[in-house]
Amino acid sequence: MSTQQLPEHPDFLWRNPEPKSSYDAVIVGGGGHGLATAYFLAKNHGMTNIAVLEKGWLAGGNMARNTTIIRSNYLWDESAAIYEHSLKLWEILPEELEYDFLFSQRGVMNLAHTLGDVRESMRRVGANKLNGVDAEWLDPEQVKELCPILNISDNIRYPVMGATYQPRAGIAKHDHVAWAFARKCDELGVDIIQNCEVTGFLKDGNRVVGVKTNRGTINTEKVGLCAAGHSSVLAEMAGFRLPIQSHPLQALVSELHEPVHPTVVMSNHVHVYVSQAHKGELVMGAGVDSYNGYGQRGSFHVIEQQMAAAVELFPIFARAHVLRTWGGIVDTTLDASPIVGTTPVENMFVNCGWGTGGFKGTPAAGLTFAHTIATGAPHKLNKPFALERFETGALIDEHGAAAVAH
Amino acid sequence: MLLIPCPNCGPRDETEFHYGGQAHVPYPKDPAALNDREWAELLFYRDNPKGAFAERWVHSTGCRQWFNMLRDTVSYDIQAVYPTGAPRPDSATTTSASPEGAVQ
Ligand SMILES: Cc1cc2nc3c(=O)[nH]c(=O)nc-3n(C[C@H](O)[C@H](O)[C@H](O)COP(=O)(O)OP(=O)(O)OC[C@H]3O[C@@H](n4cnc5c(N)ncnc54)[C@H](O)[C@@H]3O)c2cc1C
Numbered sequence: 001m002s003t004q005q006l007p008e009h010p011d012f013l014w015r016n017p018e019p020k021s022s023y024d025a026v027i028v029g030g031g032g033h034g035l036a037t038a039y040f041l042a043k044n045h046g047m048t049n050i051a052v053l054e055k056g057w058l059a060g061g062n063m064a065r066n067t068t069i070i071r072s073n074y075l076w077d078e079s080a081a082i083y084e085h086s087l088k089l090w091e092i093l094p095e096e097l098e099y100d101f102l103f104s105q106r107g108v109m110n111l112a113h114t115l116g117d118v119r120e121s122m123r124r125v126g127a128n129k130l131n132g133v134d135a136e137w138l139d140p141e142q143v144k145e146l147c148p149i150l151n152i153s154d155n156i157r158y159p160v161m162g163a164t165y166q167p168r169a170g171i172a173k174h175d176h177v178a179w180a181f182a183r184k185c186d187e188l189g190v191d192i193i194q195n196c197e198v199t200g201f202l203k204d205g206n207r208v209v210g211v212k213t214n215r216g217t218i219n220t221e222k223v224g225l226c227a228a229g230h231s232s233v234l235a236e237m238a239g240f241r242l243p244i245q246s247h248p249l250q251a252l253v254s255e256l257h258e259p260v261h262p263t264v265v266m267s268n269h270v271h272v273y274v275s276q277a278h279k280g281e282l283v284m285g286a287g288v289d290s291y292n293g294y295g296q297r298g299s300f301h302v303i304e305q306q307m308a309a310a311v312e313l314f315p316i317f318a319r320a321h322v323l324r325t326w327g328g329i330v331d332t333t334l335d336a337s338p339i340v341g342t343t344p345v346e347n348m349f350v351n352c353g354w355g356t357g358g359f360k361g362t363p364a365a366g367l368t369f370a371h372t373i374a375t376g377a378p379h380k381l382n383k384p385f386a387l388e389r390f391e392t393g394a395l396i397d398e399h400g401a402a403a404v405a406h
Numbered sequence: 407m408l409l410i411p412c413p414n415c416g417p418r419d420e421t422e423f424h425y426g427g428q429a430h431v432p433y434p435k436d437p438a439a440l441n442d443r444e445w446a447e448l449l450f451y452r453d454n455p456k457g458a459f460a461e462r463w464v465h466s467t468g469c470r471q472w473f474n475m476l477r478d479t480v481s482y483d484i485q486a487v488y489p490t491g492a493p494r495p496d497s498a499t500t501t502s503a504s505p506e507g508a509v510q
């Protein structure tokens with residue numbers, strides 16, 4: 001791994017237009033998913049008279065707060081299909097968007113610490129292989145070979161008993177991803193409108209016909225919700241419910257260090273996930289706070305637990321310092337899978353429930369959600385992720401692959 | 407870390423408690439009469455307000471009793487603690503201002 005140079009930026013990557021009085025479609029939320037959706041609406045469906053409305057600044061929500069892990073080693077066919085498609089898009093997007101956001105396929109390791117973990121992990125490796133997802137099972141020696149700073153001795157509380165490994169997984173520079181999408185959206189004619197908070201919806205019967213914002217009313221034929229942690233708040237404004245609970249999720253970074261950590265390591269069991277950013281910070285994610293919260297901050301004991309796990313697994317981190325901690329608001333579902341599809345309100349669509357792990361899904365969420373908004377029907381990849389699954393019982397339980405917040 | 411006023415033990419650290427999610431979700435009187443939509447509501451749908459929220463907590467490492475708490479999900483202020491089964495006390499305020507955290 002090298003400490004790569006980030007690209008130089010021009011002063012402006014997108015315009016800051018005033019909102020028009022009407023659009024063909026309005027996307028609520030200018031995070032990664034909102035921007036990717038707008039990009040694919042314009043590029044694949046020729047819908048360029050559209051706007052992305054963001055209440056704060058562009059990509060200042062979870063998009064700016066995540067630990068950027070990208071992987072596709074989920075258990076079930078439905079998840080493997082959408083996450084693997086996403087990973088394939090990550091592999092071509094830097095060229096397509098003409099923007100190097102430092103997608104680094106340095107591999108992701110998911111550690112196993114108990115016999116249950118081992119069995120579950122091996123099962124997942126098998127399932128991944130059957131779905132064309134690159135996956136390997138590593139024994140502790142192989143783990144050590146790939147990541148020499150990991151402590152694989154058996155005198156710790158939860159010794160490393162092996163790991164799953166996905167070589168094509170990795171990390172990317174999250175805010176550059178957002179800027180890459182934003183620049184292309186802008187080039188295609190999409191209006192990106194910051195400081196524009198949606199405060200309500202205009203409906204004609206059960207059909208949405210406009211949005212109310214702090215910058216006036218905007219008429220629109222279609223609305224796509226990409227509000228992550230605030231999805232329930234927007235759904236309530238529109239008059240329907242979502243099976244979402246919003247929780248604080250925290251992460252932190254150390255000061256800059258020489259490159260010491262060549263891959264990405266995640267542990268469900270002792271609960272920490274660590275990579276080293278291009279600049280050199282150790283980036284570590286914690287678990288969600290147990291309670292519902294919109295405060296973009298969580299409790300300190302969660303960080304304390306995460307640090308204890310990190311230091312046990314990586315003894316050399318004991319001398320690193322925590323430089324910054326922060327929180328985002330994640331939109332969790334009970335089956336740890338996203339919701340992408342239609343809503344009970346006509347012409348209103350929702351993309352949410354990506355919870356602790358939606359950064360990796362950004363390209364596929366954008367692609368499939370744009371398809372759903374443009375055609376009114378699901379793309380084959382998001383069809384299983386419709387809201388109806390909570391009624392039919394066809395849940396997609398990814399707690400094993402997603403239990404560690406990531 | 408929240409400082410939670412257990413009705414039985416007094417103020418204790420959040421780490422002594424477990425969260426139980428939304429309070430006042432009654433078990434259906436006649437479960438067999440529910441349709442799929444109603445079952446989905448009961449099993450998977452919970453309120454998720456930005457502001458005052460009535461929720462359940464259990465003091466796992468103390469008295470081990472469940473109780474209800476009214477808490478603001480933005481400021482995290484605890485507004486009231488009351489017994490399971492008692493009606494939700496009227497909440498005085500609902501906050502909507504959202505403090506911004508550090509950004510990386
Ligand atoms: C600490 C942390 C670590 C994470 N780590 C990973 C990881 O390693 N890998 C991974 O795959 N995922 C990770 N995630 C999850 C990932 O960040 C999210 O799933 C994903 O970013 C959500 O999509 P988004 O980018 O569109 O969300 P956001 O960036 O949150 O976008 C939603 C936007 O909607 C806006 N909005 C809300 N309400 C309104 C309104 N009324 N009007 C207008 N705009 C509104 C918000 O301001 C926000 O900008 C992590 C999340 C956190 C918090």
Ligand SMILES: [Zn+2]
Nearest residue numbers: 412415465469
């Ligand atoms: Zn008690």
